[in-house]
Amino acid sequence: MGGMREDIRRGEVAAVRLAGGVSLGDALAVADPGEWLALDAGARMVAWYRAEALPEWECVAPLPADLAGLDESRLALALCHRDGRVRERAVRRSGAYPGLLPLIVIRATDWAQPVREGARELLRAALDVDAAVALAPLILLVGRRERGAFGVDLLGEVLRGVSGERLVPLCTAADRTVRRFAYRLAVEERLLSPAQLARAAARDTDAVVQTLCAEAALKAVPADADDDVLQPLLAARNPRARSAGVTALRRVGRAAEAERFLVDRSAVVRACARYVVRRLGGDPLPLYRGRCSDPGDPALPPGAVIGLAECGERADAGMLWPLLAHPVPAVRARAVAGLRVLDVSDVARLRPLLDDSDPGVVGETAVSLLPSARRLPSEWLMERIGVRWPRHVRTAAFRLLCAGPGIVPLRAAVELLDDADPKLRGRAEQAVRRWHPSADVPRGEAEVAALLDRCERLFDEYVLRRKKWEAGLSHPS
Structure with missing residues (x-):
């Protein structure tokens, strides 16, 4: 709530500066969608203690009845005016000012039908590819509003069919909503190659983009998928991309490569690797038992420990108990978690681990001891x-x-x-x-x-x- 008040107050300040003749670029950060929304709200804000009951900027420089002589800054204030009739007249005069297009995007969701319809007509005429790319963050932000679907649909119409290079600014935007829109459009229009989609799935931090691009990359390549697609997925930091790449190994019959992911740090990747190994005629359980057979192995992967529990039997707990003393904290933590997965517990043997120096080990031990x-x-x-x-x-x-x-x-x-x-x-x-x-x-x-x-x-x-x-x-x- 405090952030919203700060935004509106920032919009009030920008409105006063515009009323004083300051240009749009000097009054607000025009590249930030939030600045336009703040201006729209701040220009109509009336403080409860203000006797004249007018927005602050109108006290500084009220608008004339005839808007014909207004410059860009004052016309921007007219587009945000509290009176719908003023907003409607301002929309009709805004076509000559491309810098006001962000406010036209906002007015296209206006509650007043004459304002809304005029803004939509102007937006449809003015929105070319360059403007669409520049305004996409604002259009998608405003698109969450009750009447915001028009702008989002229009954005899709304008950008549909462009080259993949034109979408690069949107695919690399900081706003994940913009990236999701851009990649969905790229997938629908097949604007990116499978290798490009695989690299996007590997590097993007958003789970929706990761899944969308990974699935599209694998769907777009033949059964003998090449390394340009598989390797970015298999080497990705995020588990969604890695799991998609591991699952694809089944199509190309690369069971040996899938085996190395049996000890992955992610549970979903380990599960996919076990699926691939089994479908290609292998058995992951002996592989896990082999990796965990030496409790003193300093190179023992923690994923092998929990993987043994995930597909093992209660008898395999005998291989996990010695690992509670392993020098690597992650191995100790996974051993505790593995015993819990196997439903094997011994309060006396687990209790000393509450004093462990590693927070992960102590946390897993506490979870295991809660029932006792x-x-x-x-x-x-x-x-x-x-x-x-x-x-x-x-x-x-x-x-x-x-x-x-x-x-x-x-x-x-x-x-x-x-x-x-x-x-x-x-x-x-x-x-x-x-x-x-x-x-x-x-x-x-x-x-x-x-x-x-x-x-x-x-x-x-x-x-x-x-x-x-x-x-x-x-x-x-």
């Missing part, structure tokens, strides 16, 4: 929420304490209410609010009263009174 939290000694865990322990140890210990019985979660939360760590302190406050006395907490328990009294300075009084009454420590009032 009541079997862990509460005093041992209470010690580990102390300030001398690393933050990841304290966080895991507190999580397990909150899953404990009776008064234990409240006792742990109160210990952290004044903690220097804001995240731990916030979690403690939430835990106090969530806590309710259970059947194993005697009504009238003195310790509960003492703990809740310590909370009073931090919490709403009604919440505390209710909890004390539920615990039999007071009467409702």
Whole structure:
């Protein structure tokens, strides 16, 4: 909400500058779609404390009744005017000013039909390929509005059939909505080669673009897909592109190459690799067992450890237990996760890993021990929420304490209410609010009263009174 107010205030300032004769380029950043929306909103904003009940810019330089003599800056204000009749007249006079086309895009979604229809007619006549590429971010942003579909459809009409080079600015735009639009259009019109699509899937950070381009790249090539398409996908950092490339290996019969992805860091890539290996006559399980057979191997990939659990049997837990002492933290973490996948747990053997130096290992251990939290000694865990322990140890210990019985979660939360760590302190406050006395907490328990009294300075009084009454420590009032 604060950001919206700041945008509108920025638009008010720009409107005042335009009223003073400043050019559009000096009054606002014309390349930023948000600046035009801010100007449109700010030009109509009236402060509640302003006695004259007019936008600030109109107090500086009100518009004349006849708009014929207005320059570009003042005509921009007329296009944003609060009176629809003024906006309608301004639209009719804007055709000679290409710099006002962004405001025509906005007026094409205007609630007033005469304004909207005039703006749409002007926009259809003025929107060529160059203008479409330049205005695409604004058109797509405004396209989210109730009457914004016209502009998006028109944008597609104008850009459909252009060369792939003309779409490059949109395919590399910072706004992911613009990139999605551009790549969908490129795929529909077959404007990019399979190799170009594969490279786009590999480098783009947006999941929708990754999936769209990877699937289109593979669909556009024959069964014997060449390395210009496969290698960018297989080498991609994002798992969506890698998984598409791995799946395509089945079509070309490259099972051996798929085997190296059995130990990928991504679960979806590992699953695709197992599918390919099996469809080409292989069995991934012996391969996993072979990779995990030496618990002291410093080069053991963490993906091999969790991969063994994903397709193994409970008996394979025997290969995972020794890996809890592996020198590589990621291997230890995957070993803990793998035991959980195999539904094998031993509280006594997992408990020491709560003191591990690696946050990933401790986090996986806490998840594995949550179902057995009541079997862990509460005093041992209470010690580990102390300030001398690393933050990841304290966080895991507190999580397990909150899953404990009776008064234990409240006792742990109160210990952290004044903690220097804001995240731990916030979690403690939430835990106090969530806590309710259970059947194993005697009504009238003195310790509960003492703990809740310590909370009073931090919490709403009604919440505390209710909890004390539920615990039999007071009467409702």
